[in-house]
Amino acid sequence: MSKRHVTATVNGDPVEFLSDPGTTLLDALRDGLGLTGSKEGCGSGDCGACSVIVDGRLVCACLMLAAEAEGRRIETIEGMARDGALHPLQQKFLEHAALQCGFCTPGLLVAAKALLDANPDPTESETRYWLAGNLCRCTGYDKVVRAVMDAAADLRQARA
Amino acid sequence: MSDVIDRPPARAGLKVIGTRPVRPDGADKVTGRAAFGADFALPGMLVGKVKRSPHAHARILSIDTRRARALAGVKAIVTAADFPDLASEEYEAGEGAANLRDLSQNCMARGKALYDGHAVAAVAATSAAVADAALSLITVDYEVLPHVIDVEAAMAPGAPLLHAHLFTQGLEETPQAPSNIAARNELTRGDLAEGFAAADVVLEGRYVTAAVHQGYIEPHACVAAFASDGQSQVWSSSQGQFMVRTFCAKLLGLNASDIRVTPSEIGGGFGGKTTVYLEPLALALSRQAGAPVKMVMTRDEVFRATGPTSGAVVTVKLGATSDGRITAAEVELKYQAGAFPGSPVVPGSMTALACYDVPNFRITGWDVVTNSPKVAAYRAPGAPISAFAVESAMDELALKLGIDPIALREKNAVRDGVKAAYGPTFRNIGYVETLEAIRDHPHYQAPLGRNQGRGFAVGFWFNIGGESSAAVHVGEDGSATVVTGNPDVGGSRASMAMMAAEVLGLPVEKVRPIVADTASIGFSMLTGGSRTTFATGMAVTQAAQKIVADLKRRAASIWDVPVENVDWLDGAAVCLDPAKAGLPPLTLAGLAARSAKTGGPITAEVSLTAQGAGPGFAAHLCDVEVDPETGHVTILRYTAAQDVGRAIHPAYVEGQIQGGVAQGIGWALNEEYVFDAEGRMENAGFLDYRMPVASDLPMIEAILIEVANPRHPFGAKGVGEAPIVPPLAAVANAVRRAIDVRMTELPLSPPKVRAAIDAR
Numbered sequence: 001m002s003k004r005h006v007t008a009t010v011n012g013d014p015v016e017f018l019s020d021p022g023t024t025l026l027d028a029l030r031d032g033l034g035l036t037g038s039k040e041g042c043g044s045g046d047c048g049a050c051s052v053i054v055d056g057r058l059v060c061a062c063l064m065l066a067a068e069a070e071g072r073r074i075e076t077i078e079g080m081a082r083d084g085a086l087h088p089l090q091q092k093f094l095e096h097a098a099l100q101c102g103f104c105t106p107g108l109l110v111a112a113k114a115l116l117d118a119n120p121d122p123t124e125s126e127t128r129y130w131l132a133g134n135l136c137r138c139t140g141y142d143k144v145v146r147a148v149m150d151a152a153a154d155l156r157q158a159r160a
Numbered sequence: 161m162s163d164v165i166d167r168p169p170a171r172a173g174l175k176v177i178g179t180r181p182v183r184p185d186g187a188d189k190v191t192g193r194a195a196f197g198a199d200f201a202l203p204g205m206l207v208g209k210v211k212r213s214p215h216a217h218a219r220i221l222s223i224d225t226r227r228a229r230a231l232a233g234v235k236a237i238v239t240a241a242d243f244p245d246l247a248s249e250e251y252e253a254g255e256g257a258a259n260l261r262d263l264s265q266n267c268m269a270r271g272k273a274l275y276d277g278h279a280v281a282a283v284a285a286t287s288a289a290v291a292d293a294a295l296s297l298i299t300v301d302y303e304v305l306p307h308v309i310d311v312e313a314a315m316a317p318g319a320p321l322l323h324a325h326l327f328t329q330g331l332e333e334t335p336q337a338p339s340n341i342a343a344r345n346e347l348t349r350g351d352l353a354e355g356f357a358a359a360d361v362v363l364e365g366r367y368v369t370a371a372v373h374q375g376y377i378e379p380h381a382c383v384a385a386f387a388s389d390g391q392s393q394v395w396s397s398s399q400g401q402f403m404v405r406t407f408c409a410k411l412l413g414l415n416a417s418d419i420r421v422t423p424s425e426i427g428g429g430f431g432g433k434t435t436v437y438l439e440p441l442a443l444a445l446s447r448q449a450g451a452p453v454k455m456v457m458t459r460d461e462v463f464r465a466t467g468p469t470s471g472a473v474v475t476v477k478l479g480a481t482s483d484g485r486i487t488a489a490e491v492e493l494k495y496q497a498g499a500f501p502g503s504p505v506v507p508g509s510m511t512a513l514a515c516y517d518v519p520n521f522r523i524t525g526w527d528v529v530t531n532s533p534k535v536a537a538y539r540a541p542g543a544p545i546s547a548f549a550v551e552s553a554m555d556e557l558a559l560k561l562g563i564d565p566i567a568l569r570e571k572n573a574v575r576d577g578v579k580a581a582y583g584p585t586f587r588n589i590g591y592v593e594t595l596e597a598i599r600d601h602p603h604y605q606a607p608l609g610r611n612q613g614r615g616f617a618v619g620f621w622f623n624i625g626g627e628s629s630a631a632v633h634v635g636e637d638g639s640a641t642v643v644t645g646n647p648d649v650g651g652s653r654a655s656m657a658m659m660a661a662e663v664l665g666l667p668v669e670k671v672r673p674i675v676a677d678t679a680s681i682g683f684s685m686l687t688g689g690s691r692t693t694f695a696t697g698m699a700v701t702q703a704a705q706k707i708v709a710d711l712k713r714r715a716a717s718i719w720d721v722p723v724e725n726v727d728w729l730d731g732a733a734v735c736l737d738p739a740k741a742g743l744p745p746l747t748l749a750g751l752a753a754r755s756a757k758t759g760g761p762i763t764a765e766v767s768l769t770a771q772g773a774g775p776g777f778a779a780h781l782c783d784v785e786v787d788p789e790t791g792h793v794t795i796l797r798y799t800a801a802q803d804v805g806r807a808i809h810p811a812y813v814e815g816q817i818q819g820g821v822a823q824g825i826g827w828a829l830n831e832e833y834v835f836d837a838e839g840r841m842e843n844a845g846f847l848d849y850r851m852p853v854a855s856d857l858p859m860i861e862a863i864l865i866e867v868a869n870p871r872h873p874f875g876a877k878g879v880g881e882a883p884i885v886p887p888l889a890a891v892a893n894a895v896r897r898a899i900d901v902r903m904t905e906l907p908l909s910p911p912k913v914r915a916a917i918d919a920r
Binding site for chain 1: 812
């Protein structure tokens, strides 16, 4: 089994790595690049803990082959805070106590960022359905939904 | 030092307790820096994997590992033969006793595989691919045996027998033959026949719940490194690093002192991480391979080989007078234990009638082994199951008598001074207050539409105290570090820092809490039983109080006044000596800077056994809408009131309540273990084992009732478990009122609801 050479952009930086044909993007990020912020909760695309954004699209990194990342632009939780400042979503998660164990949090934040990139003014229902691909067993989602909607409001105000 | 404080300080005097600061570990968790079980790595680390039984019940005739051992890259293979064959011994190491023989055989099957997914061998190899290949080269010769999973089928005479050595305990006479019934327990009071004779109405019901999993999103994971000098280290995700150390030592025949366990961040536990599965295997593999071994479960393995909690059958008979006074109650509970004894039927029995002042009752519990994974603790173990039965029955009683369901509970409510059904006399409980809070909430009077119903139910959980240790170190810059031995699952580091900050008079940001490894802090029982904020919080508070006493002594020495003339106010020593009026206060930072000349480093450690945990009571109100076409149940609105003693960090207390409610809703509506005819789990993944997602739930309103616990320095009671107790019945009672049919078997999945509607 020969390894494949992959070149991609992760959080704005060029990266290259070798991967087996069967290696997932999640394994490449976690084991190859040391970016362990994306989590594996199921390995079958059902929990969303490995959510990343690939060329602007929200995907489960466990369902994408590493080789498919060739030439792609990948955003992970590690790239969300910029220049030492937390993203408003991260800040609102902290203020609203929207995490308990924190294991699903990176995936929820990445998914929420993709939501706000696509829809800056989501209703509660839109927020809940968008985040339906991200399992959280601790919070009952109440504070998560509030945090996302509050961050959306702040971001709208900042843009206005 | 006494752990009894007569009266917690009034809320008015508190500066930090009751506020909502950002949690100290928050930034790590929103940036992906926080390191969970699978995030840890060591140089030269091997990958460990487990071969599991595909049969629900089978004799293991032989295991041939020769071809696997010959595979390049395979460094170690272990089976039961590599572990000591332990005698049956109960060992107290956490929330309850564990039988070491059973624990060992659950980690690695010995002689028989007792459930689909039971570990039979483990390998360590240089890569995951090689490890997988090695697993497929291990040949296990099985003699497949008849299996039994249903609890009543397992109790029946002639049922397939799991353990030839299992003789029912708790019967008047020890039986002559083994059976799957591990134990019977009983609680009684008064005269049952007299109680039912005094009743105007008698109701009977049979209630069934499915086995459900804790469903933490982080699979079990660990790294173990066994060194040639016999010293070993384990990094793992668990609810208790000391529990991991003890069990690894016992299962491998090692000295506990030779094992150092470092807790990782833990991605949810809910009781499911109060035992070991991988750690002893990883240590045994590492010992054989001479290299560190990392093991991470797949989700399939988590479902098939860990958790869950019991499926159960509970019958309830209630007698009451026409004005709603309960005269007698008879409850029988049959709980699956899984492959080894130890279902939560005892706490299920003890909590069954804990909310009620009943003069005559008999509660009988049966602990039954079945060919399914050994159950693990799950949030208020056993209580949601018995509450589902009793609270459904109470709702039927309210309907039959035409009495408001909250009024019916109030009429029979336990209060201070009432002897609980499980023994002790209640003190400082806030149960009636939770009933009143729901009764007086606008939700209770809000109009309902077509196909909608409103359900009410209550719940109880003991909460525990136990052994905890904490240290407080003052830094030279005037900051403080709080060290405890309790993994933080839901934000407990925040409450630890807040309690220390309150006592020291520091802003909470100046206090950094950490969770230490087993070599760096005194013994602490695991995080469970809703004990951490109560018991470990007590140790933290007392350690901070020792620091304050030390700082006052140092200030007195600097000022050359008696220590009685020094007070501690807002983080500084204040001189009360009239002869020295006008001296500026000595701040904690100022005293810390001079510590070398006033007695050395400023540090204190407290270890204690906390007693007097206040019990938790919860009252829940749920609105549902049932789609008559599909049978789908939508949760429209949910309000939960709970006596929390005093909320240290109210946002995380609300979070506990909201999370417990969500788990209870999943249990009520969707979640269940589904087995095929061969006893294999059919839905071992999150697609088919459907836990609630964001779009399944409304906002969940949490009402915090604060009836302070006088045994805690700030009045706290445990809060984490009580909120999962009422939802099963609250949902079922709402469905009952929406469709006018009592559904008695969980989950209330669409096909079942649709069938119930069609049959009415």
